[in-house]
Amino acid sequence: MSDRPAPLEYNRLWPMRLWLAGVFFFLYSPLITLIAFSFNDSKRNIVWRGFTLDYYRKLFNNDELMLAFANSLTIALVTTILSLVLGALAAIMLWRFRFPLKGVIEGTLSLPIVVPEICMGVAMLLFFSRVVPWPHDLPWPLSLGAIIIAHVSFCFPFVAMVVRARLASFNKEQEEAARDLGASDWQAFRDVLVPHMKPALIAGALLSFTLSLDDFVITFFTSGPNTVTFPVKVYSMVRFSVTPEVNAASTMLIVLTVALMALMMLGQRKSNSS
Amino acid sequence: MDQLAQRTQDAAAHKPIISFRNIVKRFGSMTAVDNVSLDIMPGEFFALLGPSGCGKTTLLRMLAGFEVPTEGSVLIDGQDMGETPPNKRPVNMVFQSYAVFPHMNVADNVAYGLKIDGLPKDEIKARVQEALDLVQLGPLAARKPDQLSGGQRQRVALARALIKRPKVLLLDEPLSALDAKLREAMRFELSQLQQKVGITFIMVTHDQDEALAIASRIAVMHKGAIAQLGTPSDLYEFPASRFVADFIGSVNMFEGTLIKDGADEAVIACPDLAPYSVHLPHSAPGSAGASVWVAIRPEKLNLHKNASEPPAVPDCPPAHNVARGEIKEISYLGDSSIFHVQLSSGQLLRVSRPNRSRYEQEHFGWGDTVWVSWAGSSPVVLLS
Numbered sequence: 233m234s235d236r237p238a239p240l241e242y243n244r245l246w247p248m249r250l251w252l253a254g255v256f257f258f259l260y261s262p263l264i265t266l267i268a269f270s271f272n273d274s275k276r277n278i279v280w281r282g283f284t285l286d287y288y289r290k291l292f293n294n295d296e297l298m299l300a301f302a303n304s305l306t307i308a309l310v311t312t313i314l315s316l317v318l319g320a321l322a323a324i325m326l327w328r329f330r331f332p333l334k335g336v337i338e339g340t341l342s343l344p345i346v347v348p349e350i351c352m353g354v355a356m357l358l359f360f361s362r363v364v365p366w367p368h369d370l371p372w373p374l375s376l377g378a379i380i381i382a383h384v385s386f387c388f389p390f391v392a393m394v395v396r397a398r399l400a401s402f403n404k405e406q407e408e409a410a411r412d413l414g415a416s417d418w419q420a421f422r423d424v425l426v427p428h429m430k431p432a433l434i435a436g437a438l439l440s441f442t443l444s445l446d447d448f449v450i451t452f453f454t455s456g457p458n459t460v461t462f463p464v465k466v467y468s469m470v471r472f473s474v475t476p477e478v479n480a481a482s483t484m485l486i487v488l489t490v491a492l493m494a495l496m497m498l499g500q501r502k503s504n505s506s
Numbered sequence: 507m508d509q510l511a512q513r514t515q516d517a518a519a520h521k522p523i524i525s526f527r528n529i530v531k532r533f534g535s536m537t538a539v540d541n542v543s544l545d546i547m548p549g550e551f552f553a554l555l556g557p558s559g560c561g562k563t564t565l566l567r568m569l570a571g572f573e574v575p576t577e578g579s580v581l582i583d584g585q586d587m588g589e590t591p592p593n594k595r596p597v598n599m600v601f602q603s604y605a606v607f608p609h610m611n612v613a614d615n616v617a618y619g620l621k622i623d624g625l626p627k628d629e630i631k632a633r634v635q636e637a638l639d640l641v642q643l644g645p646l647a648a649r650k651p652d653q654l655s656g657g658q659r660q661r662v663a664l665a666r667a668l669i670k671r672p673k674v675l676l677l678d679e680p681l682s683a684l685d686a687k688l689r690e691a692m693r694f695e696l697s698q699l700q701q702k703v704g705i706t707f708i709m710v711t712h713d714q715d716e717a718l719a720i721a722s723r724i725a726v727m728h729k730g731a732i733a734q735l736g737t738p739s740d741l742y743e744f745p746a747s748r749f750v751a752d753f754i755g756s757v758n759m760f761e762g763t764l765i766k767d768g769a770d771e772a773v774i775a776c777p778d779l780a781p782y783s784v785h786l787p788h789s790a791p792g793s794a795g796a797s798v799w800v801a802i803r804p805e806k807l808n809l810h811k812n813a814s815e816p817p818a819v820p821d822c823p824p825a826h827n828v829a830r831g832e833i834k835e836i837s838y839l840g841d842s843s844i845f846h847v848q849l850s851s852g853q854l855l856r857v858s859r860p861n862r863s864r865y866e867q868e869h870f871g872w873g874d875t876v877w878v879s880w881a882g883s884s885p886v887v888l889l890s
Contacts, residue, residue, distance in 0.1 A: 403603055403605060405601040405602070405603050405605035406605045406607060406608075408570075408572055408592070408599075408601065408605065409599070409601055409605035409607075409663075409666075410607075410618070411571075411572075411591070411592040411593050412570055412571075412592050412593070412598055412599045412667075413593075413598065413618050413619035413622060413666065413667075413670065414593045414619050414622040414623055414670070415593055415618075415622050416593060419622060423607075423618070424607060427607075427609040428608075428609070430609075
């Protein structure tokens with residue numbers, strides 16, 4: 233009767249603990265190695281030669297890489313905003329209204345999620361080279377247009393799905409109560425529906441931002457010579473050799489993503505508890 | 507009772523605050539409201555009572571502006587509402603789920619309507635305080651809705667609607683989400699509140715106890731139409747149809763034939779009561795030979811110990827207004843007991859007796875053969 237673990241107490245069964253340790257090892261040791269070797273004082277990534285910040289210095293002086301970084305952040309930010317608006321509107325439309333071909337539209341909405349990225353990439357390449365050629369010589373933020381459009385197309389369905397799920401729990405009487413108290417349709421939307429959607433909007437934003445920031449495949453096919461993003465740039469650096477500089481760049485990306493995640497989760501918790 | 511009558515009389519002197527004129531509402535092929543005309547007077551506590559799907563909620567939502575009548579018109583204080591949207595109508599509503607905004611605290615919930623109207627901050631603050639005091643929520647102003655009990659959330663909904671000083675307050679099943687004990691207390695509070703603020707309350711409910719307890723006037727609805735309109739005691743003592751008699755309170759119903767219909771006497775033969783029949787000291791609706799229903803409330807029936815002769819009923823010829831049967835079941839309810847008496851025809855009679863003393867003088871037990879009797883004024887004769 234004493235201390236024998238119940239069948240579902242995974243954390244107290246030794247095979248499960250071993251399994252857990254294995255998962256952690258294969259999941260995190262590559263990352264830890266990558267981060268550790270970004271501080272390695274050696275041209276090659278094999279033997280530890282001592283601590284240095286040289287590669288970070290090089291990184292920040294690498295104009296091409298910094299531009300790619302700025303591109304990535306800009307694309308992720310714009311993509312997030314557009315995806316939030318489009319995704320939320322799509323979710324509301326599908327939740328609130330009945331119209332012909334609703335099922336079809338709902339189905340096609342999740343298509344970008346299930347279609348293999350490589351296909352999306354090739355399709356985008358063809359689209360932007362043949363159907364709607366996007367000029368590559370536009371001034372800076374506009375030159376990113378093709379990539380942003382591609383990113384929005386696979387990010388906004390995620391937002392729509394999360395928001396849709398959230399809307400299912402909305403009590404429509406709340407919106408009616410707002411209307412009854414004098415609010416116009418728009419005011420009721422702003423004061424009642426949007427606050428209800430907020431956790432989903434935060435989650436959707438988080439998804440969009442990270443999806444966009446580290447997307448490689450689709451971006452690779454839509455980026456031009458002047459519109460290189462961070463992952464694409466890192467890829468091209470790796471093609472020559474895996475230098476600690478690449479490690480440093482990757483570490484930067486990891487830190488940035490994790491920091492953003494933490495920030496948003498913190499914000500979400502705050503808004504939930506207040 | 508006097509107060510109710512007084513209120514109703516006062517109300518009659520004014521013009522109606524709400525008028526439904528020949529309202530028809532169809533949803534697709536389904537008719538939810540079927541040609542309803544109804545006037546509600548200022549200061550009334552009016553209840554729309556009926557089973558689910560009878561159209562009562564649709565009627566209320568047409569007042570609030572969430573539904574537009576297919577035919578007919580809705581007048582609020584003499585003004586035809588037409589397609590006026592909900593936010594432009596001088597009525598406010600307390601929703602069934604209370605619909606308190608979860609992301610706002612109590613004070614912000616209550617202030618919402620005034621903020622939308624763009625009132626100055628000072629005035630909003632003063633009126634929020636006033637409204638919260640009215641429903642005794644003052645100390646909880648900073649609470650979030652998820653920290654409130656069901657009863658407190660209802661008070662928030664009440665304060666939030668009343669702060670707009672509506673001409674009419676609409677209540678959709680206001681007590682259905684509360685537990686039994688609290689419901690009882692809130693009934694009283696609702697009528698107190700209504701007297702304090704002095705505006706017309708219109709309540710939708712499927713609970714006849716609730717309607718009888720609170721409302722000054724009730725419209726019983728059935729299949730989209732008004733089955734009967736009257737004060738609670740009117741509906742209970744003078745139901746106009748079997749539906750109303752059955753829906754309000756409980757009732758014993760017998761089918762029968764009017765065999766004698768005089769100016770001050772009527773006799774009805776009911777197969778279930780044979781060999782005895784029903785005697786009334788007044789004339790009955792319908793003419794001799796008509797098929798009628800006799801309805802008698804359980805508390806208007808008397809129980810007598812078994813004897814060879816039926817008990818004598820005052821002002822009534824012998825062997826009338828009596829029945830003999832066996833007690834099949836006794837439900838002890840504390841304040842009263844319900845006896846199910848089975849007649850020889852098989853029909854069950856419900857007899858209610860108050861438990862006046864703590865020790866039963868006359869004991870009636872399971873399986874006892876008993877006589878049941880009633881005064882000639884007790885039965886209601888119904889034609890439909």
